[in-house]
Structures are given as structure tokens and as C-alpha cells.
Amino acid sequence: MARLLVARMLAVVFISGCGGGGDSGGSNPPPPPATPAPSALSYSSPQSATAGSAITALNPTVTGTVASYAVSPALPAGLALNTTTGVISGTPTTPTAPGTYTVTATNAGGNTTFGLQLQVNGTGTFMDSIVSGLGFTSGNVTGNTDANGRFTYQAGSN
Secondary structure: OHHHHHHHHHHHHHHHHOOOOOOOOOOOOOOOOOOOOOEEEEOOOOEEEEOOOOOOOEOOEEEOOOOEEEEEOOOOOOEEEOOOOOOEEEOOOOOEEEEEEEEEEEEOOEEEEEEEEEEEEEEEEOOOOOOOOOEEEEOOEEEEOOOOOEEEEEOOOO
16 A cells, blocks of 8 residues: 555645646747748839829839838829728829838738829810910920810919
8 A cells, every 4th residue: 555655645746746737837839939020012103194094003013911001291183092901093083293211011010102103184175276286385395286186284383
């Protein structure tokens, strides 16, 4: 009987010494690896659009996983950033001077940015008559009317 008691005591000491049987509070599983921040965000830039004409969608190129996109300052009226895909699309409605719009791609690990250079040109039509190929000069801007007498100008130019 004494042998049996000694054997049981040794078994209890052995089991408790090897950490078997429940959480001793001494070790936790390692944290999951950190999500790396996205990097190398870019768009084709600079971009020039014309008020009243839909733009070809601008698709981002980025390395890594992106949870969301944002832009600052706001894009010109009529253009929108899809905050899930980063695609910029739409039909600009108002001429704007050339500007830089900072697009930010973000995930739990951080963010990356890109300065998209964009301008929206205006259009006009000579009212007195429709003349194709009519030349014009305004400050340092020159051009010709199209077959419908329309012309394009850059906002902020003379």
C-alpha cells in the first residue's frame, strides 16, 4: 500500500511539473503577425478632363491589402472616389485649375499616399456662328474650334 501511495504522489508531482492539466497563466499564444501597411500607391498622373465629358475610370496600383481609400481635398464636382476600390470616375461639371489631390490607401498596418495631379478644362462655343477651325488666342492659350464651333480652355488661364 505504501508503494501505491508513493506511486500516486510521484504521478501528481510529475503531471503538475510538466504543465499538464489546465491553464497555469504563464503562457499565452503569440499574437498574430502584424498586417503590413499598403505601399507604392499610384495612378496615371497628371490627368486632364473636360467639364461635361465622362472621364475614363482611374484605377489605382498599390502593393498590399487596402481596407479603404480617401482623398483630400475633395475631387472636382462630378468626380468620385470609390472608397473600397480606389477607382476615380464620373463626369466633371465645373472647370478647375490644376491641383493635387492626395489619395490615401489604409489598412490596420498603416497607410500610403499619392498626389494625383488633375485639372478640369472648360468648353465654350462662339455664339455668333459655328465655324470649324476658327483660331483663337486668350493670353498665352491658343486653339481652334472643332466642327461644332466649340473650344476647350483651361481654368485659371488668361
